[in-house]
Amino acid sequence: MPTIESAFFELHRLDHLAAQDSVIHRLDARIKVLIIVAFLVCVISFDKYEIAAMLPFALFLIVVLGLGGIPSGFVINKLILVIPLAVLIGLFNPIYDQQPLMQLGAVTISGGWISLFSLLLRFCLTVGAVLALIATTGFNTVCMALEQLGMPAVFAVQLLLLYRYLFVLVEEGQRLDRARKLRSFQGRGLGMRAFAPLIGNLLLRTLDRSQRIHLAMRCRGFDGAIRTCRLRRLNSRDVLVLVVAGGVLFAMRVFDGPSLLGRFVTGLLA
Amino acid sequence: MHMADALLSPAIGGTFWAASAGAIAWCAKKVQQGLDDRNVPLMGVLGAFIFAAQMINFTIPGTGSSGHIGGGILLAILLGPYAALLTIASVLVVQALFFADGGLLALGCNIFNMGFLPCFLAYPLLYKPIAGSGKSRRRIAIGAIFAAIAGMQLGAFGVVCETVLSGISALPMHTFLWAMLPIHLAIGLIEGLITASVVTFVWQARPEILDCAAGAHPQSSAPITKVLICLAVAAALISGVCSWFASKAPDGLEWSIARVTGQKELAAPLAGIHGSLAGLQEKTALLPGYGFRNSGQEPAVHLEGQSAWPAVDPGATVAGLVGGGLTFLLIIWLALVFRKRRRAA
Numbered sequence: 001m002p003t004i005e006s007a008f009f010e011l012h013r014l015d016h017l018a019a020q021d022s023v024i025h026r027l028d029a030r031i032k033v034l035i036i037v038a039f040l041v042c043v044i045s046f047d048k049y050e051i052a053a054m055l056p057f058a059l060f061l062i063v064v065l066g067l068g069g070i071p072s073g074f075v076i077n078k079l080i081l082v083i084p085l086a087v088l089i090g091l092f093n094p095i096y097d098q099q100p101l102m103q104l105g106a107v108t109i110s111g112g113w114i115s116l117f118s119l120l121l122r123f124c125l126t127v128g129a130v131l132a133l134i135a136t137t138g139f140n141t142v143c144m145a146l147e148q149l150g151m152p153a154v155f156a157v158q159l160l161l162l163y164r165y166l167f168v169l170v171e172e173g174q175r176l177d178r179a180r181k182l183r184s185f186q187g188r189g190l191g192m193r194a195f196a197p198l199i200g201n202l203l204l205r206t207l208d209r210s211q212r213i214h215l216a217m218r219c220r221g222f223d224g225a226i227r228t229c230r231l232r233r234l235n236s237r238d239v240l241v242l243v244v245a246g247g248v249l250f251a252m253r254v255f256d257g258p259s260l261l262g263r264f265v266t267g268l269l270a
Numbered sequence: 271m272h273m274a275d276a277l278l279s280p281a282i283g284g285t286f287w288a289a290s291a292g293a294i295a296w297c298a299k300k301v302q303q304g305l306d307d308r309n310v311p312l313m314g315v316l317g318a319f320i321f322a323a324q325m326i327n328f329t330i331p332g333t334g335s336s337g338h339i340g341g342g343i344l345l346a347i348l349l350g351p352y353a354a355l356l357t358i359a360s361v362l363v364v365q366a367l368f369f370a371d372g373g374l375l376a377l378g379c380n381i382f383n384m385g386f387l388p389c390f391l392a393y394p395l396l397y398k399p400i401a402g403s404g405k406s407r408r409r410i411a412i413g414a415i416f417a418a419i420a421g422m423q424l425g426a427f428g429v430v431c432e433t434v435l436s437g438i439s440a441l442p443m444h445t446f447l448w449a450m451l452p453i454h455l456a457i458g459l460i461e462g463l464i465t466a467s468v469v470t471f472v473w474q475a476r477p478e479i480l481d482c483a484a485g486a487h488p489q490s491s492a493p494i495t496k497v498l499i500c501l502a503v504a505a506a507l508i509s510g511v512c513s514w515f516a517s518k519a520p521d522g523l524e525w526s527i528a529r530v531t532g533q534k535e536l537a538a539p540l541a542g543i544h545g546s547l548a549g550l551q552e553k554t555a556l557l558p559g560y561g562f563r564n565s566g567q568e569p570a571v572h573l574e575g576q577s578a579w580p581a582v583d584p585g586a587t588v589a590g591l592v593g594g595g596l597t598f599l600l601i602i603w604l605a606l607v608f609r610k611r612r613r614a615a
Contacts (some may be wrong), residue, residue, distance in 0.1 A: 010368070010369075011368055014368060036374065037374065037375075040275055040373070040374055040375050041280055041375070043275075044275055044276070044278055044279065044280055044283065044375060045279070045280045048437060048438050051594060052590045052591070052593055052594030052597070055594055055597040055598060055601065056597060058597075058601050059597065059600060059601050059604065062601055062604045062605050062608070063604065065608070066604065066605070066607070066608025066611070067608075069612060071609075071612065072605055072608070072609060078370055079370075081370075082369075082370045082371070085274060086274060086276055086277075089277060089433070089439050089441070090439065092439065092440060092441045092445075093439060093440040093441075095440075096440040096441060096442065097440040102587055103587065104587070104591075112440060115438070115440065119276055119277070119438055119439070120276075122275070122276040122438075123274060123275075123276035125276075126274070126275035126276050126373050126374075126375070127274075127275075127276075127370045127373065129374075130275075130366065130367060130370065130373060130374050131370065133367075133374075134367045134368060139364075139367065139368075142367065151294075152294060152295055152298035152299075153298075154298040154301055154302050154310075154356065155294055155298050155356055155359070155360065157310060157314070158310075158313050158314055158317065158356050158357065158360045159360045159363060159364075160314075161310065161311060161313070161314025161315070161317075162314045162317035162318050162357075162360045162361070162364060163364065164314070165314060165315050165317075165318035166317075166318045166321055166364070168318070169315070169318040169319055169321065169322035170318070170321050170322050170325060172322055173321070173322030173323060173324075173325035173326055174325050176325075176326060177325055177326045177327070180326070187329060190327075190328060190329045190336075191328055191329050191331060192328050192329075192330075192331065192460075192463065192464060192467070194328075195326065195328035195464065195467075196464060196467030196468050196471050197471055198326060199323050199326065199339065199464075199468050199471075200467075200468050200471030200472050200475065202319065202322060202323060202326075203319060203323075203348075203468065203472060204472065204475060204476060206315055206316065206318075206319040206322075207312070207315075207316075207476075207479060209315055210308075210311045210312040210314075210315040210316070211308070211312075213311040213315065214307070214308050214310070214311045214312070217310075217311060218307075222307065222310075223307065257593070257597065258590065258593030258594045258596065258597040259589055259590050259593050259594075260593065261592075261593040261596055261597065262588070262589035262590055262591065262592035262593025262594070262596070263589040263593070265592050265593070265596065266588060266589050266592055
């Protein structure tokens with residue numbers, strides 16, 4: 001599990017990446033959300049013993065990340081941080097699922113190992129896809145896209161405000177934590193007894209802050225809705241991208257490309 | 271624990287997405303009705319507070335490890351269930367998008383497990399009756415502890431059910447439950463103790479905050495019927511999906527279909543919705559033969575006895591390996607090309 005500190009460092013990094021400019025960045029956010037959702041549905045709808053047929057989706061993801069200028073090291077680091085969860089769950093597959101599914105010379109591979117690798121692959125693909133979305137779009141734009149796609153306005157405002165104050169409050173939390181640690185010797189005072197007043201104080205400060213924010217917003221004419229001036233219209237290029245990407249994803253889901261390729265190559269060799 | 275996309279099947283993901291989207295829409299309507307636009311920044315900032323509070327660890331007595339607060343029940347107590355569900359959902363969205371904790375399709379499950387269950391079961395059924403009108407410190411504390419434990423247990427149970435129903439993990443239900451529930455009992459107890467002490471701290475320092483939360487949402491204790499209706503609908507949905515998946519277990523039906531039609535599965539047209547739902551159909555297959563089925567072009571005619579495993583087709587295996595390997599090489603090559611381009615840029 002990643003520590004939350006490092007995760008927040010990554011937050012800044014993601015924001016930075018989202019501010020770049022590329023073919024992918026220039027696409028309408030709604031289109032990107034729809035494509036990513038289609039991608040995810042395709043990937044998780046594969047059979048649990050499927051590996052090869054899923055690889056074209058990795059190809060798709062690599063192309064998107066490459067065009068979007070997202071460094072592969074960044075994505076791989078992120079994957080390494082979160083993959084223990086998938087391994088933890090998947091490791092039981094080889095134990096419980098021992099039916100032989102594959103014969104490689106003398107070695108028989110059980111279904112459990114295949115489904116473990118399938119699980120890890122789909123984990124990488126799904127996490128990578130979400131990262132690709134956020135790293136090429138940015139949180140605020142994703143929120144607006146979701147609102148345009150029908151998410152309740154109250155919830156969109158909630159997400160935008162949460163994200164805006166995330167950085168402020170997290171820094172405050174970090175300061176509190178550092179101050180407490182500096183004053184603690186041999187781990188004293190780090191227990192639950194001192195924790196509650198600490199968090200309680202943070203909570204009270206937060207509530208006061210929200211009141212100040214509310215007053216400031218009222219002064220500026222807030223009436224419960226946040227207005228944005230950057231409502232984009234879909235142009236024909238966006239629609240074209242959606243159709244093409246959707247078609248490609250659908251084709252990759254329906255046709256088992258690697259298997260066809262393999263048959264073709266082995267057919268040539270035979 | 272957050273559900274991950276990779277552990278889900280589309281049916282389960284979709285069902286819970288629909289349930290959670292409905293819950294969010296309903297809560298958004300409720301919150302908007304009761305607005306008081308003071309709640310808007312309050313919810314946003316409290317969501318951010320959860321992240322801040324998670325920055326601060328405490329040592330768990332007796333174990334030497336450290337933990338942090340989850341905050342679901344705390345939000346429900348401070349905001350009332352409707353606003354709390356929206357706030358928890360927003361926290362989960364940020365976690366899914368930025369921390370790869372959970373996933374986009376798993377969001378529905380996560381919001382259900384960590385938002386809906388604590389806010390609409392644990393909070394109104396446990397915290398509210400025990401804490402009463404919030405006049406006694408002890409009752410508030412006990413209510414918070416029980417609600418936190420119950421919320422955590424329900425959430426863990428939800429995770430187990432969703433994972434097992436999805437069928438990606440081979441973990442049997444009872445083993446998984448035995449692993450998850452005791453751990454989450456401990457986590458829930460700690461969460462409850464922490465929540466109780468934070469709430470009583472706030473209650474002592476600024477009692478009007480809790481009064482305000484309780485007073486601003488008088489409906490939170492009332493609509494038990496509505497909650498029950500929602501649950502009934504959810505249960506019906508889930509059991510529907512269950513029964514669908516249960517057909518995986520008795521081979522009888524599949525076997526008889528095989529006897530009748532001479533095919534393992536009824537050949538379905540692979541276009542349109544059938545294609546996209548092929549994964550579902552594959553799950554209902556007798557045994558998911560790894561013969562690299564050519565997207566249904568070869569309708570798996572071999573009629574093996576019930577006891578035999580599906581015949582391992584070496585030709586298909588080799589083809590799959592070769593094709594997979596080539597695709598993999600292509601992926602690596604593309605990654606290197608893009609990397610070079612980035613370096614050059």
